[in-house]
Amino acid sequence: MQPVVHLAVGYLCYAAYTRWSRGEPPAETPAIVAIFGAALPDLLDKPLHAAGVVPVGRTIGHSLLFAIPLVVAVWLVARARERRVLGVAFAIGYLSHVATDVPWHLLSGDYDELGFLLWPVTHMPEYTGTKPLGTVAGLEITTLWLEAVVLFAGVALWWIDGRPGVEWLRNRVT
Structure with a gap:
């Protein structure tokens, strides 16, 4: 999956979670x-x-052998600082990235490219790119067609939700 599409997927997954759990769009910082x-791997x-x-x-960043301990560590730190929502947001974003790198290989039958999930225990061949x-x-x-649809959906929902994160960035840049 293209890196920018992972950002959209991370937002879509977190937005779905906040709507399901609280009935509202994501807040600025957790978004x-x-x-x-979602970008970190x-x-x-x-x-x-x-x-x-x-x-x-x-x-490294795509391996569950790294991802799971990292997500747990971030969640524990967030919980200790009474910011559990940030730990959950990080977990959803990070794990959505790893999870959405899997389907294309399953659909195309390139199962050997799933080696990233347990790298370095399993071999990871060179990525063959876009899948027909x-x-x-x-x-x-x-797969680029489907990724374009996902990217459009993520940007559209982010826009509808009031573009969370833009104000935070504006405050840091100016």
């Missing part, structure tokens, strides 16, 4: 934390891969 959590792995430290762009899903009216449908 930012969820989006940051790529923020860790892509630079490490570019620097030649790890063999592929889905290793089929042909409709002579047009090849790929």
